Amino acid sequence: MKAVRPTPFRARNLAGTHPNFVSSAIPDGLILEHMGSIASDLAIEFRDVSYTLPSGDRLLSGLNLEVQRGQTLVLLGRSGSGKTTTLKLVNRLLSPSGGEVLVNGVATGDIIRLRRSIGYVIQDVGLFPHFTVERNIGIVPTIEGWPKDKIRQRVQELLRIVGLDAQMASRYPRQLSGGQRQRVGVARALAADPAILLMDEPFGALDPLTRDELQREFLALQQKLNKTVVFVTHDLREALRLGSRIALMEAGKLVTVLPPQEFLRSDDPWAAAYVRAFGVGPAVAEREVS
Amino acid sequence: MNFLHFILQNRRQVMELTLEHLWLVGVSTLLAVLVGIPLGIMIARWPKWNKPVLAGANIIQTIPSLALFGFLLPVPWLGDRVDRLAILALTLYALLPIIRNTYTGIRGVDPAVVEAGRGMGLTDRQLLFQVQLPLAFGVILSGVRVAVVISVGLATIAAAIGAGGLGEFIFRGLAMVNNQLILAGAVPAAILALSADLALSWIERGLRPQ
Numbered sequence: 006m007k008a009v010r011p012t013p014f015r016a017r018n019l020a021g022t023h024p025n026f027v028s029s030a031i032p033d034g035l036i037l038e039h040m041g042s043i044a045s046d047l048a049i050e051f052r053d054v055s056y057t058l059p060s061g062d063r064l065l066s067g068l069n070l071e072v073q074r075g076q077t078l079v080l081l082g083r084s085g086s087g088k089t090t091t092l093k094l095v096n097r098l099l100s101p102s103g104g105e106v107l108v109n110g111v112a113t114g115d116i117i118r119l120r121r122s123i124g125y126v127i128q129d130v131g132l133f134p135h136f137t138v139e140r141n142i143g144i145v146p147t148i149e150g151w152p153k154d155k156i157r158q159r160v161q162e163l164l165r166i167v168g169l170d171a172q173m174a175s176r177y178p179r180q181l182s183g184g185q186r187q188r189v190g191v192a193r194a195l196a197a198d199p200a201i202l203l204m205d206e207p208f209g210a211l212d213p214l215t216r217d218e219l220q221r222e223f224l225a226l227q228q229k230l231n232k233t234v235v236f237v238t239h240d241l242r243e244a245l246r247l248g249s250r251i252a253l254m255e256a257g258k259l260v261t262v263l264p265p266q267e268f269l270r271s272d273d274p275w276a277a278a279y280v281r282a283f284g285v286g287p288a289v290a291e292r293e294v295s
Numbered sequence: 296m297n298f299l300h301f302i303l304q305n306r307r308q309v310m311e312l313t314l315e316h317l318w319l320v321g322v323s324t325l326l327a328v329l330v331g332i333p334l335g336i337m338i339a340r341w342p343k344w345n346k347p348v349l350a351g352a353n354i355i356q357t358i359p360s361l362a363l364f365g366f367l368l369p370v371p372w373l374g375d376r377v378d379r380l381a382i383l384a385l386t387l388y389a390l391l392p393i394i395r396n397t398y399t400g401i402r403g404v405d406p407a408v409v410e411a412g413r414g415m416g417l418t419d420r421q422l423l424f425q426v427q428l429p430l431a432f433g434v435i436l437s438g439v440r441v442a443v444v445i446s447v448g449l450a451t452i453a454a455a456i457g458a459g460g461l462g463e464f465i466f467r468g469l470a471m472v473n474n475q476l477i478l479a480g481a482v483p484a485a486i487l488a489l490s491a492d493l494a495l496s497w498i499e500r501g502l503r504p505q
Contacts, residue, residue: 096414098410098413098414117416117418118416119416120413120414120415120416121415121416122416125411125414125415127407127410127411127414129405129407130407130411131405131407131408131409131410131411131412132408132411133408133411133412133425133426134405134408134430135429135430144412144415144417145415145416148416148417148421190411193415194415203414
């Protein structure tokens with residue numbers, strides 16, 4: 006069942022702002038009612054979305070998917086299944102060839118504003134090599150014109166949040182380890198306090214111990230911050246551990262969307278094949294999920 | 296060392312011609328930078344312009360310099376002042392390395408960095424000035440270095456149309472079959488090229504993030 010959809014005009018103003026911030030600022034009861042529906046509504050919605058390359062190759066078709074606010078949706082699938090494409094449709098690094106992608110209830114609007122309201126973390130991190138850690142983390146606040154001391158303060162706060170030393174601020178990315186770099190990447194994505202976080206295999210290139218550590222911290226962080234997260238991975242264990250729901254993709258199509266527990270018991274052939282491939286027995290699974 | 300003797304005796308004139316030479320090279324390089332870097336940025340952004348622009352710069356490069364100087368001589372406004380003409384010709388020759396290096400420099404920026412920047416909501420302009428150009432700077436500057444070294448050599452030929460510079464000694468020496476005179480032009484030109492190259496490499500090292 007769908008909640009009352011706010012008018013596009015209203016919703017556009019809200020895109021990217023924190024729900025709490027608006028509800029206290031606007032006294033009108035009618036609008037507040039709308040607010041309520043937005044706050045509890047879907048953060049992201051794919052409606053019959055397809056994506057075709059200029060060459061004619063179809064990467065995605067008939068995608069219908071919803072992400073609730075505060076949820077972590079994991080896009081699981083093998084290489085080339087369309088996970089990353091799906092993710093990039095959310096922050097408009099790609100535009101859908103068919104259907105629409107709604108973020109905070111709207112499918113249109115200023116793309117630059119939209120991107121600044123969405124945190125983005127990728128596997129290769131993509132830190133600016135010529136910027137210090139501090140400037141890297143503060144990039145979105147900087148281009149948004151925050152005052153300098155507020156940025157500095159925010160950077161220190163974020164370094165704490167992601168478990169890095171305050172003195173790391175003056176280092177350059179190449180002076181950091183892989184794990185530290187990815188922490189900076191996460192801090193940078195969180196800088197302007199976006200309600201939505203997109204993460205494309207952020208822990209994929211890390212060694213198992215560091216990955217485990219970062220996954221654990223991600224869970225702790227998510228409990229505190231309660232962001233809407235879309236997380237791409239091909240690692241079933243990671244999906245079981247981090248996801249509120251797991252969306253399994255194969256060959257540009259969505260196979261099924263299930264909570265972790267049900268995913269393990271699913272008799273869907275693709276899901277079962279995935280579980281088999283990872284050799285995740287029920288005992289292991291229980292531990293991962295809890 | 297007879298030619299050293301010659302240089303000492305004619306140091307005023309050597310100085311004068313060296314400054315003239317520097318003027319030709321400096322102005323033409325500056326113009327080539329002002330035209331070449333934007334062109335390089337343009338073809339990095341709109342790749343369909345890549346082929347025609349680079350082909351054009353390549354073709355210019357294949358024209359023998361003496362022919363180009365002679366070819367431009369009858370052009371009305373240009374032909375009035377030969378140094379104008381020499382500067383234009385030198386600018387055209389300096390374009391190719393600058394355009395090409397700007398293009399490769401921007402294209403060579405780690406795609407993950409560009410994608411992250413775009414994904415965070417940097418505008419094209421912010422991405423260009425804050426990320427792509429700073430990261431491409433070393434490659435662009437080495438293009439300028441190549442252009443300067445080429446220009447110092449080519450500028451000697453500008454003397455053939457009377458634009459001055461150290462080429463005067465060389466052409467005079469050729470006409471008089473006087474090796475000392477040729478060396479008096481060639482050696483300072485070589486020193487000029489080397490020191491310009493060295494100076495630019497210092498700048499490059501100084502500006503690179505440590």
